[in-house]
Structure formats: C-alpha cells, structure tokens
Amino acid sequence: MNVELRxxxxxxxxxxxxxxxxxxxxxxxGISATPVFITRxxxxxxxIWDVYCVYNLSNYLKDFPGKKIGIIAKECDVRSIIVLxxxxxxxxxxxxxxxxxxxxVIAEHTLASGKESPGxxxxxxxxxxxxxxxxxxxxxxxxxxxxxxxxxxPEENPYQDIRKFEAKSIEERFxxxxxxxxxxxxxxACRQICPMCYCPRCVADQTMPTWFSRAxxxxxxxAWNVIRAFHLAGxxxxxxxxxxxxxxxxxxxEVNKKIEKDIKELFDYEAxxxxxxxxxxxxxDQNDPEDFIR
Amino acid sequence: xxxxxxxxxxxxxxxxLSNDFEIxxxxxxxxxxxxxxSILNTEDLYLxxxxxxxxxxxxxxxxxxxxxxYPWKNEPGVESFSPPERERIAIGVRPCEAKGLVLLDSVFxxxxxxxxxxxxxxxxxxxxxxxxxxxxxxxxxxxxxxxTIIVGLACxxxxxxxxxxxxxxSPAGTTGMDVLLFEIEGGFAIEIITDRGKGIFGxxxxxxxxxxxxxxxxxxxxxxxxxxxxxxxxxxxxxxFTSDYWDKVSRSCISCGIxxxxxxxxxxxxxxxxxxIKLRCYDGCSFPHFTLHASGENPRPTKKERYRQRxxxxxxxxxxxxxxxxxxxxxxxxxxxxxxxxxxDIVDKAPLSKKR
Numbered sequence: 014m015n016v017e018l019r020x021x022x023x024x025x026x027x028x029x030x031x032x033x034x035x036x037x038x039x040x041x042x043g044i045s046a047t048p049v050f051i052t053r054x055x056x057x058x059x060x061i062w063d064v065y066c067v068y069n070l071s072n073y074l075k076d077f078p079g080k081k082i083g084i085i086a087k088e089c090d091v092r093s094i095i096v097l098x099x100x101x102x103x104x105x106x107x108x109x110x111x112x113x114x115x116x117x118v119i120a121e122h123t124l125a126s127g128k129e130s131p132g133x134x135x136x137x138x139x140x141x142x143x144x145x146x147x148x149x150x151x152x153x154x155x156x157x158x159x160x161x162x163x164x165x166x167p168e169e170n171p172y173q174d175i176r177k178f179e180a181k182s183i184e185e186r187f188x189x190x191x192x193x194x195x196x197x198x199x200x201x202a203c204r205q206i207c208p209m210c211y212c213p214r215c216v217a218d219q220t221m222p223t224w225f226s227r228a229x230x231x232x233x234x235x236a237w238n239v240i241r242a243f244h245l246a247g248x249x250x251x252x253x254x255x256x257x258x259x260x261x262x263x264x265x266x267e268v269n270k271k272i273e274k275d276i277k278e279l280f281d282y283e284a285x286x287x288x289x290x291x292x293x294x295x296x297x298d299q300n301d302p303e304d305f306i307r
Numbered sequence: 308x309x310x311x312x313x314x315x316x317x318x319x320x321x322x323x324l325s326n327d328f329e330i331x332x333x334x335x336x337x338x339x340x341x342x343x344x345s346i347l348n349t350e351d352l353y354l355x356x357x358x359x360x361x362x363x364x365x366x367x368x369x370x371x372x373x374x375x376x377y378p379w380k381n382e383p384g385v386e387s388f389s390p391p392e393r394e395r396i397a398i399g400v401r402p403c404e405a406k407g408l409v410l411l412d413s414v415f416x417x418x419x420x421x422x423x424x425x426x427x428x429x430x431x432x433x434x435x436x437x438x439x440x441x442x443x444x445x446x447x448x449x450x451x452x453x454x455t456i457i458v459g460l461a462c463x464x465x466x467x468x469x470x471x472x473x474x475x476x477s478p479a480g481t482t483g484m485d486v487l488l489f490e491i492e493g494g495f496a497i498e499i500i501t502d503r504g505k506g507i508f509g510x511x512x513x514x515x516x517x518x519x520x521x522x523x524x525x526x527x528x529x530x531x532x533x534x535x536x537x538x539x540x541x542x543x544x545x546x547x548f549t550s551d552y553w554d555k556v557s558r559s560c561i562s563c564g565i566x567x568x569x570x571x572x573x574x575x576x577x578x579x580x581x582x583x584i585k586l587r588c589y590d591g592c593s594f595p596h597f598t599l600h601a602s603g604e605n606p607r608p609t610k611k612e613r614y615r616q617r618x619x620x621x622x623x624x625x626x627x628x629x630x631x632x633x634x635x636x637x638x639x640x641x642x643x644x645x646x647x648x649x650x651x652d653i654v655d656k657a658p659l660s661k662k663r
Contacts, residue, residue: 040647042467047647048559068646072561125466125642196342198361198370200564201594206645218596220579227579227588228371258645260360260565262339 014113015061018155021111022057022083031083031109035073037066044129045121048073060085062155067118067137069093069252072208074103082108087115089139091148092250092285093208099292100248102211112151117143121257138266139253142171150288172274175267190235196261197234199227203241203255203265209248216240242268247276247293250285279305308505310512311519313494320511322349324396328456328507331366332398333359343397354399354490356464362571362639363397363404367451368411370568372587374447374578390450396507398458403471403635405459405483407571408452413629414574415448417441439628447587456503459484462530468638470536470651476635478530489523496523538655540632544623547657548615556653557614559646560593566617566640566650567591572633592616622654 018036025031038049038059046065050073051057062085069090074082074097086094091110097103117140124134147154170176178186201217204210216224217237225240226233241255242265251273255265276282279302282293312320321330330346335353340360346352376386412418417440462478465471471478481487485504489496496519497512499505515523547553567573568589575597577590590597592613599605607613625633634650641649 041649041652042647045647050558073559076558196339198564198568200568200591202561202563202565202645205561205563214596218594223579223581226581227577228581228586229588230371254645258561258563258565260569260643261342262336 014155014157015063018062018085018111018113019057019060021153021155022051022060023054025083025109025111026052026054026057031081033077033080034060034083034085034111035070036060036085036111037062037068037070045124062113064117064119064134064136067121067257069206069208069254071097072206072254074108074208075211080107083111084108085111085113086148086151087113087118088146088148089115089143089250089252091150093252095150095285095288096209096248096250096292097211098288099290105288109153110148110151112148112154114147114154114157116146116157117141137253137257139251142251149286172270175271175274178267179271190238191231193263194234194238195231197229197238197263198261199229199234199237200260202258202260206254206258207245208252208254209245210241238263238265238268241265242272245269246272247282248284249273308499308509309515309520309523310497310499311491311494311515312497312508312512316511317488317495317497318349318352320508321352321396321398324507325349327394329393329395330398331363331395331455333357343399346398352398354460354488356462358401358466358637358639359399360639360643361569362407362637363400364407364411364571366395366397366455367408368415368448368574368576369451369587370589372447374585374587377583377585379583390447392454395455396458397455399460399488400457400484401462401637402459402478402480402482402484402487403469403476403637404571405457406471406476406480406635407483407637408457409483410572410625410629410631410633410635411448411574412452413631414441415443415445416452417444419444441629456485456507457483458504458508459487461487461489461527462533463490465534466638466642467535468641469534469636470538470638471636472531472534473536473538473540473651474632474634474636478533479527489527491519491523536638536651538636538651540622540654541657541659543626544619544657544659547659548619550658552658553615553618554611556648557610560610560614560648561646562593562595562610562613563645564589564591564593565643565645566648567593569639569643571635571637571639572621592620618650618654618657621650 022034025034032052034051036049036051037046039061040047044065046061048068048070049059070084071086071090071093074084091112094110098105117136119134120137204215225236249269251266251269253266259265276293280293324330331343332346333341333353334344334346334351335341341353341357343359343361343363343366373388378384378386465478481500485501486508487498487500496515497508499509568591573591575590575592576587579586579588597613598607607616621633625631641651
C-alpha cells in the first residue's frame with residue numbers, strides 16, 4: 014500500500030492539486046515514524062503508512078494557512094480535521110485528505126523497552142476503544158488489502174475504567190489527580206500537540222492579568238490541566254496525542270474520556286462525527302438536561 | 308581514593324546522613340518513570356541503570372524561584388526571601404548532569420576572578436579575554452550549589468539517545484562530582500573526589516583489591532563503547548545562520564517546552580509577577596512567545612528562528628562566550644521529543660561545507 018500511497022502523492026504534486034503533502038517517513042532509528050513535509054515528487058518515495066505512524070498530523074495544518082495541503086490521515090486524525098472544519102479553522106477546498114485504513118497503531122512508549130516488531134508491541138490504548146476502520150471522510154482512500162494486520166477489537170465498554178474511577182470517593186479522586194498533576198512541568202506539550210488547541214494566545218500565556226499561577230506547583234498545575242480539559246469539552250476526538258506527548262506520564266486521556274462520556278450521556282453528542290454536525294457548544298436544545306445546573 | 312562498599316553499608320550510611328542532610332535522589336514511580344525527589348526512606352532510592360526524566364538541574368536552577376515580595380500599600384522597598392540553608396546530598400547524579408551543572412556555574416556562579424567584578428551589571432567587569440563570560444553571582448543558584456554535595460553514579464547502560472562522549476563527557480566522568488559510585492557485584496566502588504565527598508563517605512568501605520581495581524578499570528574502559536550514537540560537533544556554525552536547513556529541520560517541531568525544560572543545561576528564564584511576588588520560571592526558545600516584545604514584534608517569529616536559536620546557543624554562542632558547548636549529550640531532548648526531532652542528528656548533518 015506504500016506503493017499506492019506514493020503514487021497518489023506524486024500525482025497530487027505533479028498535477029499541482031496540492032503544494033505540499035504532510036505524511037509519515039521512517040525515523041532515524043529505522044523503526045519509528047516521524048512527520049514529513051513533501052513538496053517535490055521524488056520525496057514521495059519516503060512516504061510510509063504502517064502501525065508505527067502514531068502521530069495525528071492534522072495539528073500541522075494550521076501552519077500553512079491558505080495553502081493547498083495534502084494530508085495522510087487515519088480515522089482519528091480525520092475526526093479532528095472534521096472538528097477543525099466545523100470550527101472554521103480550515104477550508105475544505107484547501108485540504109486533500111489521503112485516507113488510510115487503520116487497524117490500530119502501536120503504543121509508542123513500548124518501543125523504548127527495546128521491542129521492535131509489531132507482534133511484540135502493544136497497541137496504543139486509544140486504539141482499544143476504536144474499531145479497525147476506514148476514515149469517515151477522505152478525498153482518496155488507500156486501502157490496506159495487501160497488508161494483513163492483526164488489528165484490535167474495540168472494547169465492549171469503552172468507559173468501563175472511567176465508571177470504576179467515578180465510583181471512588183471525592184477524596185480518593187482528588188488525591189489521585191493531585192499526585193498526577195503535581196508532576197506536571199508545564200512544558201505545554203499537551204497543548205502544542207493538540208490539533209484543537211489553536212488559540213493564538215493561550216490563557217496560560219497571558220500575564221496581564223495572570224489567570225493562574227505560571228509556576229509548576231500544584232495550584233497552577235491543577236488549574237492548567239482542568240482548563241485544558243474543559244476547553245476540549247465536546248471537541249476532543251481522543252487521538253491521545255496529549256497523553257503520548259506528556260513526558261511525565263500524566264494520564265490525560267482519562268480526563269478527556271470522562272468529559273467525552275458525560276457529553277455522550279447528557280447530549281448524545283460525539284465530537285468529529287460528521288462535517289454537517291454543529292459544534293456541541295453552539296447547538297442548544299430545549300430538551301437538553303439541566304439537572305447539573307444548580 | 309577508590310574503595311568498595313556493600314549495598315547495605317551504603318544505604319545505612321545514607322540513612323545516617325539523612326539526619327543532617329536532605330537526601331535528593333532518583334525514585335522510580337511505577338508506570339511513570341524515574342524522578343529526582345527528596346528521599347524520605349532510603350529504600351526508595353533508585354540506583355539502577357535507568358535515567359531520570361527531569362535532570363538534577365531542577366534542584367539548582369528551580370522551575371520556579373521566588374525572588375522577592377512587594378510590600379502592601381505604598382511602603383518603599385521589597386522583602387527578600389531568605390535562602391534555604393539545609394544542606395543536601397544529591398545521590399545518583401549522572402556524569403552528564405553533573406557536567407551540566409558545571410556549565411550552568413559559568414553563567415550563574417562564575418569563578419571569582421580578580422579582574423572580574425562580581426555583582427555588577429553585565430559588561431561592567433573588565434574582560435580577562437575576548438570571551439564575554441559572566442560576572443554575575445546569582446544568589447539563589449549559588450546557594451543551592453553551595454549547600455549540595457553531589458554523589459554521582461556512573462552509567463552502565465546508555466540508551467540509543469545518549470551521545471555524551473561526542474561532547475567530551477564520559478559515562479564515568481567525574482566533572483562536577485564530589486563522589487562517584489560504580490555499581491559492582493554486591494555493592495558499589497566508590498571514588499572520593501573532593502574533601503566534601505570525603506567528609507560524608509571517607510570513613511566507609513575497604514580498599515579495592517588489585518584484582519577489583521583491574522576489573523573496574525577494564526569495565527570503565529569499555530563504558531564509552533556502549534554509546535552507539537556519535538556526532539560530529541562543528542567549531543562554529545556561523546556560515547549557516549541564514550541557511551534554509553533550519554526551516555527544514557524545525558518544520559515538525561510542535562513548539563512545546565520538553566526539550567528545553569528537560570535539558571540539563573538550558574537556562575532561559577522568565578520573570579513573572581504573581582500576587583506581590585516576583586517569580587523566576589523556566590522559559591524555552593521553542594515557545595512561540597519566546598522573545599515576544601511588548602510591542603508585538605518578535606525577532607524570532609517562526610519555528611525556524613527559534614530552533615536555530617536553540618542549536619546556536621548550544622553549539623555556537625555559548626562556545627564564543629564560555630569556551631564550551633552548552634550540551635552534554637544526555638539525550639533527553641531526543642528521548643522525549645513527541646515528534647522525534649534529533650538535535651544530535653541535526654548538528655551532525657548541518658551543511659557547513661555549503662553556504663546556502
């Protein structure tokens with residue numbers, strides 16, 4: 014399928030349908046994938062798509078406003094592109110989505126343990142809640158028929174862990190998150206890697222006034238992490254990039270998932286489900302539940 | 308002075324020392340990684356092969372330091388914070404990190420020199436050479452350095468991101484150490500380097516036998532071979548300042564602060580006013596608002612200029628000012644980069660021959 018992918022990329026560049034293609038290439042370690050930005054046909058030979066391609070490349074689309082960009086995207090990446098389209102951050106005509114069929118990517122941190130082949134490696138947690146799938150939106154689909162992946166099956170109940178956690182007392186939950194957030198170093202990798210975090214001036218960077226402490230101590234860390242999570246309510250599509258990027262291992266997906274679950278249960282809304290869907294916070298229904306407003 | 312000591316004796320001694328000293332050391336948090344922390348129980352001390360995520364830097368140049376407090380109302384003057392006095396022992400510090408502290412010293416705690424005037428404005432002191440150097444003794448950093456004894460641990464298993472030998476650091480290097488430990492069967496070989504080190508561990512252990520000495524030397528000789536990654540560090544990068552190479556290598560950068568915050572030598576900071584307190588917090592050249600002026604002008608507006616700044620500060624400007632590279636090859640910025648940008652690779656492959 015890499016052959017087909019490269020062929021299509023070359024064609025898009027040759028016919029000037031796009032000025033650049035954002036995709037994956039093999040990293041310097043010979044195993045993992047890294048993002049690559051291709052503008053010349055011959056560079057298309059570097060493109061790859063396999064289980065090591067964990068990144069959500071849609072984060073880079075905002076770097077090239079007004080340009081025609083081709084992007085290689087799996088289902089979760091496509092859902093974030095959909096949210097960006099809903100929020101008018103992208104023009105549909107400016108992007109060409111080369112969809113790739115995905116049956117799960119590897120958990121990148123397991124690479125550090127010395128394991129290398131796909132068989133030995135675990136699938137990423139986010140993939141365990143996802144069906145092996147064809148992207149819901151694409152301009153061209155590279156199908157995976159010549160590559161047989163083991164694939165992952167979706168968990169029967171994706172919110173099982175969240176429910177277990179909810180059952181704990183407030184004190185226990187607070188203690189858990191205090192411990193987790195106390196390690197935060199405020200590198201803002203979670204924000205920088207998130208396709209949905211595109212504010213030109215983040216609240217965390219404002220100093221006139223300072224909205225919460227910029228020092229990486231518990232108070233400021235709690236504020237930052239809660240604000241980050243809330244700002245993603247109804248927008249996070251669970252690509253898991255924040256958790257992957259976090260150098261100190263804070264389980265950020267659990268925060269995101271909790272909000273995702275509440276929104277699903279309260280409003281029957283799923284972020285990034287379709288281009289025609291309105292953003293959650295801009296649709297209001299008289300029948301919306303309001304028991305939580307006190 | 309080289310001695311051998313059993314693990315039990317070592318930990319017992321650390322336990323005794325914890326009455327008089329704060330013990331800082333690596334601790335392994337399950338599923339999270341290794342973190343330098345204040346150690347309350349000596350059995351929490353992790354002295355294995357793994358590396359701490361954050362470097363020991365955070366106990367010297369702290370992620371946030373309270374510099375001063377403004378008084379209420381219109382009272383004149385400011386209140387200063389009295390610097391902490393408790394003496395500390397940092398155990399398990401790696402040679403690269405200790406070398407990092409020595410590099411930070413040249414900025415925050417420069418050696419006193421007769422023709423340099425300490426505590427004066429930059430540039431006010433007479434320069435002893437054409438190096439700019441530093442004349443400023445930072446009270447907070449200097450105090451942290453003064454009150455801390457460094458007990459290092461030689462590296463037994465460098466990973467594929469480590470490249471210290473390319474920057475003149477050895478996995479068994481003693482630069483910046485008061486004591487250096489080598490893991491040997493049943494315990495540690497312990498090398499006392501300074502009088503401070505002698506003061507805490509001098510009375511301990513027994514002389515190494517000739518055989519043990521030979522064995523340790525042969526192990527130490529092989530340590531450098533354990534590093535797979537080797538890079539070529541150029542003398543100067545002056546010729547490629549305007550190269551489009553920087554555009555290419557920085558394109559995938561997501562502008563987060565991991566590489567700078569986890570770096571044992573990065574030391575850019577920001578001054579912040581919060582609730583009457585002036586704080587000094589880490590800053591990093593990777594952030595989009597790094598060097599953003601109040602006017603809205605930013606001399607480093609894109610990732611290209613900012614990434615170039617990082618490379619030039621480490622491998623060019625610092626060398627001009629202090630005579631050394633501001634990198635110790637610890638590999639953290641490579642290990643933790645969310646998009647696997649490899650500074651070693653970038654420096655090694657810099658197109659110095661061609662002026663592009």
